[in-house]
Amino acid sequence: MKHYEVNFDGLVGPTHNYAGLSFGNVASVSNAKNQSNPREAAKQGLAKMKSLTDLGLTQGVLAPQQRPDLTTLRRLGFSGTDAKVLEQAALRCPQALLACYSASSMWTANAATVSPSADTQDGRVHFTPANLVDKFHRSIEPDVTGAILKATFHDSKYFAHHQHLPSHTDFGDEGAANHTRLCQQYGHAGLELFVYGRSCSQNEHLQPHKFPARQTLEASQAIARLHGLDEETALFIQQNPAVIDQGVFHNDVIAVGNQNVFFYHEQAFLHPEQLCQDIRRLLPNTDLHFIQVSEQQVNLADAVKSYLFNTQIVTLNNGTMAIIAPTDCQETPAVKALLDDILTRNTPIQQVLYFDVKQSMRNGGGPACLRLRVALSDQELSAVNPNTLLDDTLFNTLNQWVDKHYRDRLSFDDLKDPSLITESYTALDELTYILKLGSVYPFQQVG
Numbered sequence: 001m002k003h004y005e006v007n008f009d010g011l012v013g014p015t016h017n018y019a020g021l022s023f024g025n026v027a028s029v030s031n032a033k034n035q036s037n038p039r040e041a042a043k044q045g046l047a048k049m050k051s052l053t054d055l056g057l058t059q060g061v062l063a064p065q066q067r068p069d070l071t072t073l074r075r076l077g078f079s080g081t082d083a084k085v086l087e088q089a090a091l092r093c094p095q096a097l098l099a100c101y102s103a104s105s106m107w108t109a110n111a112a113t114v115s116p117s118a119d120t121q122d123g124r125v126h127f128t129p130a131n132l133v134d135k136f137h138r139s140i141e142p143d144v145t146g147a148i149l150k151a152t153f154h155d156s157k158y159f160a161h162h163q164h165l166p167s168h169t170d171f172g173d174e175g176a177a178n179h180t181r182l183c184q185q186y187g188h189a190g191l192e193l194f195v196y197g198r199s200c201s202q203n204e205h206l207q208p209h210k211f212p213a214r215q216t217l218e219a220s221q222a223i224a225r226l227h228g229l230d231e232e233t234a235l236f237i238q239q240n241p242a243v244i245d246q247g248v249f250h251n252d253v254i255a256v257g258n259q260n261v262f263f264y265h266e267q268a269f270l271h272p273e274q275l276c277q278d279i280r281r282l283l284p285n286t287d288l289h290f291i292q293v294s295e296q297q298v299n300l301a302d303a304v305k306s307y308l309f310n311t312q313i314v315t316l317n318n319g320t321m322a323i324i325a326p327t328d329c330q331e332t333p334a335v336k337a338l339l340d341d342i343l344t345r346n347t348p349i350q351q352v353l354y355f356d357v358k359q360s361m362r363n364g365g366g367p368a369c370l371r372l373r374v375a376l377s378d379q380e381l382s383a384v385n386p387n388t389l390l391d392d393t394l395f396n397t398l399n400q401w402v403d404k405h406y407r408d409r410l411s412f413d414d415l416k417d418p419s420l421i422t423e424s425y426t427a428l429d430e431l432t433y434i435l436k437l438g439s440v441y442p443f444q445q446v447g
């Protein structure tokens with residue numbers, strides 16, 4: 001049996017905008033209220049997906065959320081026609097309007113945590129949508145995320161879906177952005193690294209002072225229990241609170257792993273030496289490569305600005321690996337020098353490819369944020385909804401769909417325009433036909 005790691009990238013939704021909603025995420029806050037370009041954003045994402053298929057990888061697409069989320073605005077007491085709801089929300093509670101318009105589901109690394117069948121007790125691939133409770137605009141994602149995941153990974157013989165964790169900050173969960181899996185081969189049992197920012201019950205755990213720690217230890221432990229992982233398969237690691245205070249709001253801003261390669265900044269974790277020892281102990285037969293980057297090589301500010309660690313490390317069909325990096329890494333001298341140097345070392349990484357994903361970067365999302373990794377056997381892959389797997393035809397169809405429905409600029413005042421509701425829902429309705437998802441959106445279920 002063959003095994004693959006398939007990246008399921010989030011398609012950028014028609015209402016992509018910069019609202020400054022993510023306190024602790026430097027890019028999001030500093031680009032607040034700038035004009036966005038949803039069409040360009042969606043096309044940048046599609047171009048990255050297409051390039052990965054050109055490298056010979058299997059690439060999937062996850063549909064965006066229904067935005068605006070009028071149900072949530074109505075729950076907040078805004079009533080009357082849809083246009084009236086928008087107008088009143090803009091006047092009385094603009095932050096709610098912005099939240100209900102956010103296209104943040106594009107960062108599918110936060111959609112869910114996924115455990116491949118090689119790691120789980122019942123031999124199925126397990127999915128738990130993230131509750132994303134730390135940010136209001138993201139806390140409204142998990143129900144529809146669950147519906148989209150079920151429509152994509154439908155067959156219960158291979159795929160197990162859990163409900164998101166209870167929506168309280170004690171169990172704050174941000175999904176795969178705080179989860180990395182190391183293994184020798186994708187089909188081998190691996191080690192799942194769960195990185196958390198704080199504990200809600202153990203007072204001795206240090207916490208950041210300035211910015212929130214979005215993920216708790218207790219949330220990570222609950223996911224491991226739900227997925228049927230054991231002590232040999234799941235390792236819980238505390239993030240260094242000091243880096244959270246410097247803008248590392250998810251672990252995937254400071255570390256990334258793929259198979260036997262673990263690439264991270266020396267300040268990423270509270271106890272890095274212990275972590276390396278534990279990984280070696282739990283993966284005794286794996287030829288591990290630890291690529292630790294020192295503050296002297298790349299300082300934390302450059303790492304956060306360039307998203308050096310928010311790169312994807314992908315295994316190509318010839319067994320070597322490539323780093324998929326944002327062009328921002330190329331533009332930051334110390335980072336470019338480090339990436340060039342990695343290519344000269346004796347590791348599986350043999351090439352670095354740069355992609356312009358600046359529309360996403362301006363909201364704090366790099367190449368790795370845009371994808372959810374799902375390791376699958378060929379049998380499991382054949383059970384995935386085939387209409388969500390990217391080929392040349394789907395790539396062209398989605399580009400045309402974007403051209404037809406997306407605006408090329410969006411700012412706060414545009415969000416008050418009721419015709420954006422119709423534009424967005426028309427586009428999403430058509431998308432569910434293209435991807436054959438069924439009625440995953442609340443607006444499709446009315447009546």
Ligand SMILES: NCCC[C@H](NC(=O)CCC(=O)O)C(=O)O
Binds near residue numbers: 109
């Ligand atoms: N993994 C990357 C996630 C980025 C995301 N940004 C946002 O939601 C910004 C939205 C805005 O400010 O418009 C976040 O912080 O969770």
